Amino acid sequence: MNDERKRSSRPGGKGRPSSGGRPEGRPSRGSADRGDRPERSGRPSSGGRPDRPDRRGSGRRPEPEVRTEDQQVYDGPPIPDDISAKDLDRQVRDQLRSLPEKLADRIAKHLIMAGLLIEQDPETAYRHALAARARSQRSAVIREAVGETAYAAGKYAEALAELRTARRLSGRHDYAPMMADCERALGRPEKALSYDTTAIREAIDKATGIELSIVIAGARRDLGQLSAALNILESEPLHSPAREDWLARLRYAYADTLLAAGRREEAVEWFHRTVAVDGNDVTDAEARLSELD
Numbered sequence: 014m015n016d017e018r019k020r021s022s023r024p025g026g027k028g029r030p031s032s033g034g035r036p037e038g039r040p041s042r043g044s045a046d047r048g049d050r051p052e053r054s055g056r057p058s059s060g061g062r063p064d065r066p067d068r069r070g071s072g073r074r075p076e077p078e079v080r081t082e083d084q085q086v087y088d089g090p091p092i093p094d095d096i097s098a099k100d101l102d103r104q105v106r107d108q109l110r111s112l113p114e115k116l117a118d119r120i121a122k123h124l125i126m127a128g129l130l131i132e133q134d135p136e137t138a139y140r141h142a143l144a145a146r147a148r149s150q151r152s153a154v155i156r157e158a159v160g161e162t163a164y165a166a167g168k169y170a171e172a173l174a175e176l177r178t179a180r181r182l183s184g185r186h187d188y189a190p191m192m193a194d195c196e197r198a199l200g201r202p203e204k205a206l207s208y209d210t211t212a213i214r215e216a217i218d219k220a221t222g223i224e225l226s227i228v229i230a231g232a233r234r235d236l237g238q239l240s241a242a243l244n245i246l247e248s249e250p251l252h253s254p255a256r257e258d259w260l261a262r263l264r265y266a267y268a269d270t271l272l273a274a275g276r277r278e279e280a281v282e283w284f285h286r287t288v289a290v291d292g293n294d295v296t297d298a299e300a301r302l303s304e305l306d
Contacts, residue, residue: 086144086147088144152182159171160173173199205229208228285302
């Protein structure tokens with residue numbers, strides 16, 4: 014994704030992340046190489062002493078077990094001891110209730126770690142989400158987590174595939190902004206526009222709808238349609254008194270598009286307006302103002 018896209022249209026901004034039993038083909042742990050060990054016959058030797066292993070042997074220890082790639086994915090990254098499955102959001106936790114308790118707890122811990130690391134270390138967050146998926150593939154919330162962490166890690170094709178699966182399993186359209194932005198990142202802005210439908214708009218809430226407008230405006234920019242992009246953003250509540258993250262992202266996208274259109278003074282004004290509502294630092298508006306100054 015180019016710099017403009019990262020700045021103006023990532024649905025999650027800087028800080029947004031967001032059945033079945035035992036999985037088929039669960040990796041086995043195998044066994045370590047025990048080396049050559051002399052067998053004990055239990056019969057005395059010619060010297061009248063029982064046969065015993067030579068305690069003065071080579072001293073070699075069993076070689077460590079080598080995990081296959083699939084087994085490493087299943088294992089996932091280490092989870093700190095102070096992470097508790099009970100810390101997972103209750104609504105998400107409820108979606109794991111159909112699983113055996115120990116399995117659900119392990120998945121919950123991986124999902125917690127994915128959420129904690131998605132900003133600072135998206136690659137490791139992605140590996141935690143994959144470990145959860147390896148244990149249960151038919152859970153919308155798990156596939157959503159894989160999609161969101163893949164998106165954060167810049168794995169846009171994987172993110173799109175996972176979010177499509179999450180949508181199919183859940184019937185929800187909340188993923189539309191991120192899916193559309195994945196299409197942009199993959200160089201398909203025309204496909205991004207296909208997510209802007211009446212059916213999707215009616216199925217998502219206000220904040221998600223604004224995120225979708227930001228992405229669709231970005232797709233219009235990709236196609237060189239700056240006036241259309243500005244019209245889309247101007248149709249949203251730029252002057253809202255709210256202090257939610259979506260307003261900061263909306264104003265930022267508008268300022269950035271004004272700048273791309275050559276309207277520098279207006280862009281500076283809207284970058285300032287972005288800073289005024291960006292209490293959670295979801296944009297880099299201050300840095301952009303420094304550059305412009």
